[in-house]
Amino acid sequence: MANRADVPAVATLDVTVAYQEKPVLWDVDFAVPAGARCAIVGPNGAGKSTLLKTILGLIRPVAGQIEIFGKPYHRQRRRVGYVPQRGSVDWDFPTTVLDVVLMGRYGHLGWLRRPGQAERGMAEVALMRVGMQDYIHRQISQLSGGQQQRVFLARALVQDAELYFLDEPFTGVDITTERAIVDVFIEMQQQGKTIVAVHHDLETLKDYFDWVLLLNVRAEALGPVADVLTPENLRRTYGGRSGLIERGEEQQ
C-alpha cells in the first residue's frame, strides 16, 4: 500500500478517447501530485478539454482507468471542483451573479435541498476573494468576459474541493483578471489544494504553474515545468509551430 501522501490527486492510466473512430486521446498516462498547480498545454485539437471532461466522467473513454485520490470519480465528487469553459454556457440566462455562485454548493446540498443563509455567506466570501463583491446582484449578461470568469472561479471556490479542474480560465480575460486568478491559484495552493488547468500561453507557463502536461493526443511529456519545457519536448508536442521553440534554440 502506498503512503497516503503519495497518492496522486488525479491519475489516468492508458486513457483512450475516440469521437467516431478518430482518436482524440491515445493511451494517456497522466498523474498530478497533490498540491501542484498543473497546466495542460498543447496545440488546438490536442484533446486538452477532452481529457478534463473524461476525468470528470462527462465523456466515456474507450479504454483506460481514472482515479481521483485513488478512487473512481463518482465516489469523489465532493472533493473535485470544475470550471467549464466560459463560452460553454448561455450568459443571457435570466439569473444573477449570486445565483451562479450558489450553484457551486449544489453538489453538497444534493437533490431537492435549497441553498440558504450559510450558502449565501460562502458565496459572498468567494466573491470577495475574486474581487467581485460589488457585482453580487448583477444580471450575468451585463458582465465582461473577465468578470464572467471570476464569477465562475468564485463558484468553484464555494465547492470547497481539494482538486480543481479549470478549462481555459485565462482565455479572453483582461490582464487584471488574469492576475486575480493567479493570485487565487497561489492562495489555493497554500491551502493544500491541487489545480489542473488547460492553458494556452507558453510565455506565462513558468510563472503561473509548477507542473505541466504537454499533450497532443498522446501525453508527450509530464513533470515539473522547468524539466519538461525543453525545445525537444515542445517540438514533439507542437510539431515545430511554437514560437518558444525557436527562441529556445537561439539561446543554446
Place this chain on the structure above:
Amino acid sequence: MSGLSLPLLALTQPQLEIIAVAVVVSAACALSGVFLVLRRLALVSDAISHSILLGIVLAFFLTHDLASPLLMIAAAATGLATVWLIELLNRTGRFKSDTSIGLVFPVLFSIGVILISRYAGNVHLDVDAVLVGEIAYAPLDRLSLLGLDLPKALWVMGGVLALNVAFIALFFKELKLSTFDAGLAAALGFAPALLHYALVAVVSVTAVGAFDAVGSILVVALMIAPPATAFLLTNRLVLMIVYSVGAAVLSSVGGYFLARFMDTNIAGAMAAMGGVVFVLALIFAPDRGLLAQLLRHRRQRWDFAARLLAVHLLQHEGDADAQYECSLPHLHEHLRWTADFARGVVQLAQRQGLVVCGGEQLQLTEPGRRLANTVLGQS
C-alpha cells in the same frame, strides 16, 4: 346547465368553463415552455406536439376508448421516443439539430394521420380536431369528481397543470443548473440527461392534454410565446416563470373574447393573442424592449455629444481665439452639428452643470473640466 352569469360580461356557465379550460391549458403549456425556450428546444415542442398523435392513435386501437389514461401514457412515450430519435440523428454528426427535428416528427405525425383516416374515420378523432382542437366543445364532455361536476378537460388539464407545478417546484434548483450549465450539473452528479428526459415527458403529457383543447399546431404557440414574452420582461428565472404564466392567462382570456367578438375559432384567437402580447412586450419591455433600446441609444448619443462639447471647450480654453471657438455658431461649423442639435447639446450640458453660457460664449464649469479631463485621460 344552470345559467350563472356575471353582470358585466354576461357569461354563461359553459362560457366560463371554456375560459377556465383555456387558462389552465395555457398556464400548463407556459410552465413547461419556460425551460424549452431557455434550453433552445423550442422546436422540440413542435415535434412532440405532432408526433404524440401517433401514440394517441396506437393507444386508441388497443383500448377503443378515447378517455383511457393509456392514451396519455402512450403519448408521453411517443414524445420521449421522438426526442430520443432526434438525438440519435444528431449524434451521427451528419445532421444539424433542426434537420433531425424536421426529419423525425413529420414521419411519426404522418403515420398517425394515415392510421386515423384509414381506420378511425368514424370516431371523433378527425383531422380537423387534430389541427385546431375543439375547446368550444369542452363543456359537453363532463366528469363528476369529489361532488364537482366540471368539464372533463378541466379535470385532465388541472392534473397536468399540477404536474407541471410540482415538477418545477420540486426540481427548480436541478432544472436551473442543468439548463444553465449541463457540464457542471453532470460533474456534480445531477444526471442532466435524466432531467432532460423527465422534462420531455412532462412536455409530452402537457402537449397531449393541450392537444385535445387547441390542436397540435397551436400547442407550440402556447408553449413558446408566453416564455419568450417573459424572457423580455425580467432577469430572474422565478419571475420569468411567473410572468410566463401571466402572459399565458392574458392571451387565453383575451383570445376567448377576441374569438367571441369576431365569431371565430377560440384556439386560433388564443394563439394570435399570444403573438400580440409578445409583440407588446418586444416593443415596451422596460429593459430589453425595442423602445427602451431606442431611448437608451438616443440618450447615449446626447450624453456623448455633451462630453464631446466639454472636451472641445477644454482644448480651446487657453487659445487666442477661444472666444470664437467656444461660441455657439462655431460648434455648428467645427463639430458638424446642426444648429438645432448644437443648441440641444448646449442645453443638456448646462442642465448637467458642465458648462455655463454667457451670451454666445460658452465656458466650462469645474465639474465640466474634470469630466473633460477624465474623458481625455481614458482615450
